Amino acid sequence: xxxxxxxxxxxxxxxxxxxxLNVKNLLVAVxxxxxxxxxxxxxxVAMGAVDVGFTExxxxxxxxxxxxxxxxxKTGRKSAEKKPRFQTGNYVVLVIFCxxxxxxxxxxxxxxxxxxxxxxxxxxxxxxNAGVHYIKHAYKDAHTPNMVTVTLADYRGYDTLWxxxxxxxxxxxxxxxxxxxxxxxxxxxxxxxxxxxxxxx
Amino acid sequence: xxxxxxxxxxxxYAYWFTFILLVxxxxxxxxxxxxxxxxxxMTIFQVSVIIFYxxxxxxxxxxxxxxEESLLHAAxxxxxxxxxxxxxxxxxxxxxxxxxxxxxxxxxxxxxxxIYKRYKTxxxxxxxxxxxxxxxxxxxx
Numbered sequence: 001x002x003x004x005x006x007x008x009x010x011x012x013x014x015x016x017x018x019x020x021l022n023v024k025n026l027l028v029a030v031x032x033x034x035x036x037x038x039x040x041x042x043x044x045v046a047m048g049a050v051d052v053g054f055t056e057x058x059x060x061x062x063x064x065x066x067x068x069x070x071x072x073x074k075t076g077r078k079s080a081e082k083k084p085r086f087q088t089g090n091y092v093v094l095v096i097f098c099x100x101x102x103x104x105x106x107x108x109x110x111x112x113x114x115x116x117x118x119x120x121x122x123x124x125x126x127x128x129n130a131g132v133h134y135i136k137h138a139y140k141d142a143h144t145p146n147m148v149t150v151t152l153a154d155y156r157g158y159d160t161l162w163x164x165x166x167x168x169x170x171x172x173x174x175x176x177x178x179x180x181x182x183x184x185x186x187x188x189x190x191x192x193x194x195x196x197x198x199x200x201x
Numbered sequence: 202x203x204x205x206x207x208x209x210x211x212x213x214y215a216y217w218f219t220f221i222l223l224v225x226x227x228x229x230x231x232x233x234x235x236x237x238x239x240x241x242x243m244t245i246f247q248v249s250v251i252i253f254y255x256x257x258x259x260x261x262x263x264x265x266x267x268x269e270e271s272l273l274h275a276a277x278x279x280x281x282x283x284x285x286x287x288x289x290x291x292x293x294x295x296x297x298x299x300x301x302x303x304x305x306x307x308x309x310x311x312x313x314x315x316i317y318k319r320y321k322t323x324x325x326x327x328x329x330x331x332x333x334x335x336x337x338x339x340x341x342x
Contacts, residue, residue, distance in 0.1 A: 001259050003211060010218040017222060017245045021229040026237050033241050040248050048265050048287045049255045055299050056251075063303055064244065071310045072237065075317040090231055094224050101220040110212025112261040114284055119260060121283070131258075131288035136280040138289070139268055147266040147289040148296070156293060163297050170304035177311040185321055 001112050002046055009043040026077055030068040037061035051148045215256040222249035236313050236323040240306065247302045251295045258291040260284070266292065 013036060020032035037060040045053035109116035123129045138150040152160055226249060229242020266289040268281060317323055320331045 001261055003214070006215060007218075010215070010222075013222060014218070014225065017225045020241055021225065021233060021238060021245075026235070029238065029241055033244060036245065037248065040252065043252065044255055047255050047259050048263065049258065049292045049295070050265050050267075052251070052255060052292050052295050052299070055296055056248075059299055059303050060248070064306060067303075067307060067310055068237075068240075071313060074314050075237070075323055087232060094228055094231070097227065098220055098224045101223065102217060105213055105216040105220070108213065108216065108257075110208060111215055111256060112259050112263070113212065114260060114262075118257065118288060119283070131290040132283040134289055135266065135283045135286045139273065140280070145268040145270070145273060147268070147286065148292045151289050151293040152296060159293075159297060163301060166301050167304045170308050173308050174311040177308075177315050185319065 001048075005046045006043065009039055009046060012039045013043065024078065026072050027069070030065060030072060033068065034061050034065040037064065051146070216253065219249050219253045219256060222252070234325045236316070236325065236328075239325075240309055240313070243309070244306065247298075251298060254291040254295050254298075258288040260287055263287040 016032055016036040016039060020029045020036060023029045023032065037056060041053045041056040041061060044050075044056055109118070113119065117124055118129075118131065120129060121132055134147055134151050134155060138147040139145060142150040142154050144150050223246060226242045226244075226246030229245060230239050231242075233239055233242060262284065263286055266286045268286075272281075313323065316328070320328055320335075322328055322331065
């Protein structure tokens with residue numbers, strides 16, 4: 001754990017998130033979101049999750065960014081927001097939500113504590129702790145040095161298998177939605193009245 | 202007393218930063234009127250949930266969960282010490298979450314494109330108004 005590095009990345013993340021939500025031009029917002037994703041990939045690597053960092057850099061920063069750009073070119077580029085009304089109720093809800101989360105976090109164990117339930121040899125129920133078991137037996141069972149790979153493909157192979165089913169379903173839904181669609185642009189009420197008048201005549 | 206307070210802050214600051222990010226994402230989803238901006242808020246929300254798990258997985262004195270090459274032979278005889286490696290389980294779960302998250306975001310994009318094809322706007326207020334007119338038309342036709 002390197003708190004000094006993590007704090008810098010967290011501050012960058014918050015700045016990038018605020019900019020990408022508040023900018024008027026949607027293309028700028030998407031580019032800032034890609035920066036956000038990339039900084040979060042750096043944060044994962046700083047926290048020791050190298051595999052997650054790779055995936056986020058490729059999938060989160062790359063593919064999501066490209067998808068967003070395609071979406072914006074298929075729709076509109078400006079957010080066309082009128083001057084936003086200050087909605088006090090919503091801000092109160094957000095502050096209460098943040099306060100509840102922080103209140104809940106007070107009873108979490110310290111990060112990185114070797115004696116916490118997450119990192120102990122046995123779980124509170126008395127069984128062997130999954131993460132500890134994987135660390136100990138990964139190389140012996142699968143002869144692969146990377147424990148995350150072993151967990152993903154061997155110990156939790158069914159998870160990964162059904163994940164592909166989820167992705168297949170998502171792809172199918174996208175295909176069905178974007179197929180030559182019956183959706184016609186909705187007509188303006190004025191045009192429609194003229195047309196029906198012409199039809200009646 | 203002071204030391205335990207410092208330890209507490211050091212052990213929890215990552216969670217607090219994560220919650221701020223989570224609330225920023227929720228702010229985007231609740232208050233922005235444009236559907237694309239709502240999706241950007243959703244992506245931020247997703248990333249902060251992933252950061253929460255990754256932050257929880259770390260250990261003091263633990264390294265990346267990959268066994269070094271020079272230690273591979275020893276790993277057969279003597280099992281690796283769990284205190285030396287970060288917990289690999291949350292990493293695995295979050296790998297799955299990132300990929301599934303992108304797939305579901307793709308579905309959201311397809312929905313937004315179909316909405317735009319029909320109503321030619323992505324602003325929430327204008328959209329709701331047009332949808333109401335649309336429904337009335339269907340009823341009268």
